[in-house]
Amino acid sequence: MTDCLVYLDHAATAPVRPEVVAAYAEALGRTGNASSLHSAGREARRTVEEAREKVGALLGARPSEVVFTSGGTEADNLAIKGVFWARRRLDPQVRRIAVSSVEHHAVLDPAFWMASHAGAEISQLPVDAEARLDLDALRADLDEHGARTALVSVMWANNEVGTIEPLAEVVSLAHRHGVPVHSDAVQAVGVLDVDFAASRLDAMTVTAHKLGGPVGVGALVARRDLGIVPVSHGGGQERGIRSGTLDVAGAHAFALALELAVQEREAVSTRLAALRDDLVGRVLATIPGAHLRGPDPAVAPGERLPGNAHLTFEGCEGDSLLFLLDSAGVCASTGSACQAGVPQPSHVLVAMGVDEVQARGALRFSLGPTSTAADVDRLVAVLPEVVERARRAGLSSGPVTQERLARRREAS
Amino acid sequence: MRVLAAMSGGVDSAVAAALAVEAGHDVVGVHMALSANRDQFRTGSRGCCSIEDAGDARRAADLIGIPYYVWDLAEQFEETVIADFLSEYQAGRTPNPCVRCNEHIKFQALLDKATALGFDAVATGHYARVELREGPGGQVRRELHRSPNTAKDQSYVLAVMGPQRLARAVFPLGGFASKDEVRAQAAHRGLTVSSKPDSYDICFVADGDTKGFLRERLGSRPGEVVDVDGRVVGEHDGAYAYTVGQRKGLALGRPAPDGRPRYVLEVEPVSNRVVVGPAEMLAVREIVSDGAVWYDDERREAAARGIDVEVQVRAHGDPARARLRATSDDAFAVDLLDPLRGVAPGQSIVAYQGTRVLAQATVATTAR
Numbered sequence: 001m002t003d004c005l006v007y008l009d010h011a012a013t014a015p016v017r018p019e020v021v022a023a024y025a026e027a028l029g030r031t032g033n034a035s036s037l038h039s040a041g042r043e044a045r046r047t048v049e050e051a052r053e054k055v056g057a058l059l060g061a062r063p064s065e066v067v068f069t070s071g072g073t074e075a076d077n078l079a080i081k082g083v084f085w086a087r088r089r090l091d092p093q094v095r096r097i098a099v100s101s102v103e104h105h106a107v108l109d110p111a112f113w114m115a116s117h118a119g120a121e122i123s124q125l126p127v128d129a130e131a132r133l134d135l136d137a138l139r140a141d142l143d144e145h146g147a148r149t150a151l152v153s154v155m156w157a158n159n160e161v162g163t164i165e166p167l168a169e170v171v172s173l174a175h176r177h178g179v180p181v182h183s184d185a186v187q188a189v190g191v192l193d194v195d196f197a198a199s200r201l202d203a204m205t206v207t208a209h210k211l212g213g214p215v216g217v218g219a220l221v222a223r224r225d226l227g228i229v230p231v232s233h234g235g236g237q238e239r240g241i242r243s244g245t246l247d248v249a250g251a252h253a254f255a256l257a258l259e260l261a262v263q264e265r266e267a268v269s270t271r272l273a274a275l276r277d278d279l280v281g282r283v284l285a286t287i288p289g290a291h292l293r294g295p296d297p298a299v300a301p302g303e304r305l306p307g308n309a310h311l312t313f314e315g316c317e318g319d320s321l322l323f324l325l326d327s328a329g330v331c332a333s334t335g336s337a338c339q340a341g342v343p344q345p346s347h348v349l350v351a352m353g354v355d356e357v358q359a360r361g362a363l364r365f366s367l368g369p370t371s372t373a374a375d376v377d378r379l380v381a382v383l384p385e386v387v388e389r390a391r392r393a394g395l396s397s398g399p400v401t402q403e404r405l406a407r408r409r410e411a412s
Numbered sequence: 413m414r415v416l417a418a419m420s421g422g423v424d425s426a427v428a429a430a431l432a433v434e435a436g437h438d439v440v441g442v443h444m445a446l447s448a449n450r451d452q453f454r455t456g457s458r459g460c461c462s463i464e465d466a467g468d469a470r471r472a473a474d475l476i477g478i479p480y481y482v483w484d485l486a487e488q489f490e491e492t493v494i495a496d497f498l499s500e501y502q503a504g505r506t507p508n509p510c511v512r513c514n515e516h517i518k519f520q521a522l523l524d525k526a527t528a529l530g531f532d533a534v535a536t537g538h539y540a541r542v543e544l545r546e547g548p549g550g551q552v553r554r555e556l557h558r559s560p561n562t563a564k565d566q567s568y569v570l571a572v573m574g575p576q577r578l579a580r581a582v583f584p585l586g587g588f589a590s591k592d593e594v595r596a597q598a599a600h601r602g603l604t605v606s607s608k609p610d611s612y613d614i615c616f617v618a619d620g621d622t623k624g625f626l627r628e629r630l631g632s633r634p635g636e637v638v639d640v641d642g643r644v645v646g647e648h649d650g651a652y653a654y655t656v657g658q659r660k661g662l663a664l665g666r667p668a669p670d671g672r673p674r675y676v677l678e679v680e681p682v683s684n685r686v687v688v689g690p691a692e693m694l695a696v697r698e699i700v701s702d703g704a705v706w707y708d709d710e711r712r713e714a715a716a717r718g719i720d721v722e723v724q725v726r727a728h729g730d731p732a733r734a735r736l737r738a739t740s741d742d743a744f745a746v747d748l749l750d751p752l753r754g755v756a757p758g759q760s761i762v763a764y765q766g767t768r769v770l771a772q773a774t775v776a777t778t779a780r
Binding site for chain 2: 317319320322323324326327389390392393395
């Protein structure tokens with residue numbers, strides 16, 4: 001077994017920048033609870049507030065709009081549950097949550113949890129073949145249910161296929177009905193120009209570990225006039241909507257990582273888009289049965305995350321591809337969330353209309369600031385053999401067929 | 413060799429993987445996900461198939477220092493092992509799902525996928541030995557033998573794979589005389605699964621309620637329980653839920669005239685009747701079997717005239733002395749020296765000479 005020589009899974013988590021590691025460690029070495037009233041507490045509080053100001057400024061938000069959380073999942077839960085409860089409290093008729101079909105599980109699962117535990121109704125909005133939200137469907141949904149809709153949640157950019165969603169239109173449509181909009185922007189921050197005020201969003205999820213910060217810290221950026229009922233209760237930190245001792249070092253490291261990512265954003269994005277285009281072009285040219293999923297950057301360059309390449313390979317299973325790439329020193333992902341490591345057909349690909357058999361052979365390559373042309377060369381060198389071998393393995397264990405999948409759905 | 417270690421999350425397969433590494437092989441750990449609906453499979457600490465078990469397997473792989481992956485074989489498992497389990501019961505026969513899992517999943521779907529991905533062999537935590545013997549032509553012959561740990565011996569459930577697949581199978585626990593020794597090996601290596609309880613039940617029957625599982629999957633089909641003279645002595649919810657030799661759970665209203673316990677003698681799927689009778693009527697002297705797999709062509713040829721063997725018809729049954737006659741290349745009949753009780757069509761029958769597995773087949777019919 002080779003160690004991971006080529007890391008192409010930045011969308012899962014990105015390497016922490018060395019400057020951030022140093023700043024994080026230094027801040028961890030300082031004692032102080034930001035809620036304490038003595039000098040050590042004041043010092044800790046000052047670090048947090050400086051981080052909050054920096055994060056706000058870098059994201060086009062006011063400091064008071066930044067609510068630190070433990071990361072993206074907590075921020076998504078707080079947005080979905082907290083806004084639903086707050087809006088419903090004002091009007092018991094308001095009970096609908098509209099989400100796109102390609103949201104991350106951190107949005108879909110709390111929404112469906114609210115359906116089974118809190119009387120919510122869910123509108124799961126369709127997307128086109130490239131995972132772009134169907135705006136007509138949203139318009140129709142809001143025309144019918146707008147008065148009863150608690151919030152709309154549509155991601156800024158999709159974590160699997162990299163599609164950038166038409167948020168400006170989403171916001172316009174929702175606001176016409178007085179419905180607030182939340183967006184999970186964890187894949188977009190540090191890569192795209194993310195300006196909370198300009199976006200007119202009401203709430204937005206960000207996380208540190210996708211942009212060179214540590215795992216375990218993120219934020220819900222939320223307008224002050226957006227009512228949010230807390231999910232966890234305790235000391236009343238963070239405007240009373242997110243209790244828990246503040247992660248001083250985490251906030252400090254997050255702010256620095258965000259600062260560095262935003263500073264180099266344009267240069268890195270341009271470079272990554274070129275690398276990605278090279279990767280996709282060479283893979284499609286050398287491997288028969290490979291298909292790019294999501295927007296084609298050659299056709300619509302501005303509609304896809306620059307570092308994202310998502311491909312399916314006919315006749316292959318994701319677990320075989322992943323194993324063989326890993327053996328060759330390339331770390332990639334099947335793109336879909338997996339519990340206990342079991343790759344399930346991606347709900348994103350299924351929502352895009354990719355048939356489940358094709359969806360089984362998916363690989364996501366996500367590049368980041370540390371990616372190089374040599375990484376792409378290495379991948380392109382090993383991939384043809386990997387795909388060929390995975391195809392043989394797919395045939396040997398019996399091909400996945402539609403009938404098989406139908407039987408499986410019945411069984412579960 | 414490049415070896416794929418199948419890791420259930422239990423102690424046996426973890427130690428087997430560790431021993432494969434120590435034997436100098438290039439080892440990768442793989443946990444098989446066998447259920448699309450994970451709640452359906454048992455959770456808790458009883459052996460395999462739950463999310464906890466996948467986590468235990470992952471942790472064991474970390475400690476051993478090998479890469480670890482989960483492979484999804486749920487469709488193949490449903491189509492072969494579970495489908496066979498249901499159709500066999502429906503046909504009034506008695507399946508052994510562990511035998512079918514070894515046949516179709518571990519030593520077929522997994523082994524073939526592993527081979528296609530570049531592995532030379534699959535290692536499992538089974539208790540059985542592979543011995544290399546030089547044959548008459550000088551070529552090396554691979555023999556499957558019982559484990560010295562007679563209580564745990566699993567040669568019976570492995571015999572179905574046949575010699576070609578055995579050539580790509582590795583059983584690192586083959587020489588272990590006791591489970592305690594395996595647990596000690598696990599503890600010695602710091603494997604957290606060392607004290608995990610053994611698994612006993614059928615992994616896809618969550619609560620051990622086979623009857624309930626069959627009813628849920630096959631539906632209720634009430635019918636009569638009759639004695640050997642055809643008198644109705646009770647009712648049932650579905651003949652498929654009964655197996656030959658069964659005594660418990662018959663819930664017969666009328667006691668037998670002689671007051672002695674009654675056993676299931678026959679399950680008749682077409683008439684949907686269950687026939688019960690006294691224990692002595694369970695005794696079987698002849699077994700005809702089909703789908704035979706032989707490990708030794710010479711013995712198979714000799715068996716055309718009849719050879720002396722011991723046969724086993726249950727995973728933990730005592731071997732019985734018998735005369736075996738090969739009736740064709742893939743079928744044999746056995747005459748038992750002493751009658752055996754409760755032999756049912758569908759069961760796997762394995763023929764041994766000493767500790768060595770000679771052949772395996774499936775019971776087709778029996779006679780008194």
